Amino acid sequence: MTVLGMIKPMMLGFGIATLLTGCASTPPPTLPNAYYDNFIQGLVAADRCGLSGQVTPDASLWEKRRLTHNLNTWTYDRAYFESRFQAAVLTLPAPPVAVCNQVAMEAAEYKQTVQENNAAVEANARAWNQVQYTQPVHTYCNKIGAQTLCNSY
Incomplete structure (x- = not known):
């Protein structure tokens, strides 16, 4: 077997190993038991504050x-x-006014963050489209007999 013949299987094996390990991701961490109550109390408070009209x-x-x-x-x-x-x-129990005020502030902050992120993604997409459509186009034409063939890229 030639050196080139030995390199091809090695490169193929390396490529497969890279793909397998590159795609592997670590799972999210496990939620500690103490955090369950925090999330549950927050969700219930948000719901009750909205239903009571406090937010x-x-x-x-x-x-x-x-x-x-x-x-x-x-x-x-x-x-x-x-x-x-x-x-x-x-x-x-029903959340006190202070908790509902906190719900409103956290909700407003999160909404603003999401809207800012969405605007940034949209701006990046527009910029990318602008770059794509403003790139110079090269056209080459060849005449074969009475027929002209052109390619643009």
């Missing part, structure tokens, strides 16, 4: 969206979370 429905929804987004950065037992959540809905 707008929009703020209530944005706060629940924020909490759910943060919760989904963890690995957690969904059935356990849901059962704890259902129990909390039945037992937790």
Whole structure:
């Protein structure tokens, strides 16, 4: 076997190993048991503050969206979370005004962050499209008999 013949299988093996390890990602960390109550209390408070009219429905929804987004950065037992959540809905008292004010502030901050990120993504997409469409176009034509063939890139 030639040196070139030996390199091809080695490169193929290296490429496969790179693909396999490059695509592997670590799972999110496991949610500590103490954090379950924090998320559940926040979700219940956001819901109750919105239902009582202490915050707008929009703020209530944005706060629940924020909490759910943060919760989904963890690995957690969904059935356990849901059962704890259902129990909390039945037992937790109505949140005080200060908690509802905190819900409104956190919701507004999260909404602003999401809108800023969306605007940045949109601006980057527009800039990329601008670069793509303003690149010079080169056209080459060849005449073969009575026919002209042109290619542009």
